[in-house]
Amino acid sequence: MTEEEIFHQLRAICARILSVDPARITRDTDLREELDADSLDMAELAAASEDRFKLVVDLDTAKQARTLADVTTLVRAGAQAG
Template sequence: MTEEEIFQQLRTICARILSVDPARITADTDLRQELDADSLDMAELAAASEDRFHVTVDLDTAKQARTLADMAGLVHAGARVG
């Protein structure tokens, strides 16, 4: 699965978690600044990513992610390792 495919699926998951229109989320959207995501939202996104993609996403690293592209990169890296 490519990072772009991962991103598209993560965008849907993220939109559900943050209760926003998926069209508001681009690869460079700052999830914290622009969409008011907090550390609990990021933890939920990490958990949902693990469930969806069957990878392990480090929670501390996920909490540091700023954009959905960052999260897609974490998932993609986990998919290659795991």
């Protein structure tokens, strides 16, 4: 799966969790600052990513993610580790 495919799938997941239009989400959108994601939203995004991509996301590392590019990097790293 390409990074672009991962991004588009994560954007759809993120839009659903945060109840926002996917068009508002770019790679550099700060999920917390620009879309008001809280720690529960980020945990839900991590769990949904684990389910979708069949991997384990390190929660300590996931807490540091700010943008969808950060989350995409986490997913790629998790996929390579698994």
